[in-house]
Amino acid sequence: MADHFAAFSFVDRITDFTPGVRARGQFAVPAALPAFRSCLVAEAVGQLAAWVAMAQVNFRGRPVAALASETRFHGDVAPGAVLGLAVEIDSCDDEAVAYSGCATSDDALAIELLDCLGPMLPAAEFDSPEALAARFELLRGRGAPPGRFDGVPMPGIVRGAGVPGESLAAVLHVPAMAPFFADHFPRCPVFPATLLLDAQIGLALQLAAEAPDLPAGTQPAPVRITHVKMRSFIPPGEVLALDAQRAPTGGGTGQIMLRARAGDKTVSTARLEYAPRGVA
């Protein structure tokens, strides 16, 4: 169980806590990591909200990723940085938690999550409620030892067919085994939605980079992702078909509709807005 609360856990300590209302916390990004991607910063914010929600229902339920109205990308987080996390809970009960939150690094805003909703499912189906409660007490107290996270093997995508600047398809092979499955979740391994989104954003940026209206000397960078909707759990070993459709808005900016399917079933949808960023 060495990976439990380590391989995919991004809250070291909860420093400020108003039950069912708000919380602040932190996560020390290990300096030895090659990078700490934005999707993991978003995951950290969501996990802080999940701790507040689980505590609110006495660990009967745990929220799962479902809806994120808007995520704004403000800046990168470097390995070695200490993430400051904050969440405001709009509502929380045995059915769902609604929240917004943000993460900062060196006092600069790194990411904002606005109007997210996670349905609450029976916690015991995913993890030991007793272990979760004990972990929460640790996080509320002296905190977890930093440096537990060794990085995530980001699943690669195999590029498929497309129309340059208009659409692009790819296949994502979810690993059958990975350390993060022992943490997300111990009793029910699920491929994290944030890792799927990371792969989808990567695909979208490939598409945008090939668009004829992208100004010379720039690369597309994500501005915000909206309408994120996770329709079903993704088990280990699943093969996902990803597709991205671009709607240009001028000046090298644009919106890309993202979809992931498992067979005939759509498992997630989202919309990415991007803008050109100068290449150093």
Add this chain to the structure above:
Amino acid sequence: MTQPEITRDEIMAVFPTIAETMADALGCDVDDIKLDVSLIEGLDAESIDFLDMVFRLERAFKIRIPRGKIVENARGTLSEAEFEQNGLVTGVGLAQLRAYLSEVPAERFKTPTKVKDIPRLFTPETFCKLVISAQRSAKAPG
């Protein structure tokens, strides 16, 4: 206390915002959102879409809609036991459901009706009623 019947004018007043909200949630054209279209069978909505629509409507209308509120509203003054037994809507429950979902054609009600299949009957008008009911509750004293 029972609420007065919801009028056609009230429904038409909230419908444009509801149609826009639903179209955004379902990723379809706003013109596809007709008052009487079945959300599941006509617009391929899934349970996550219902959650999404309710979440969006709460913000659009600045109201609170408790989960499961549609069925609670549909049940009216009936107790849970009067409305359903062993996962099936009772005879008196079905009559109540038909009255509440008056916009749904009679042939779409099946006998017996499983409680879990009630969302198959929902239309945009159902959500109009839900919003109006929540607005009235918010305005009600005490």
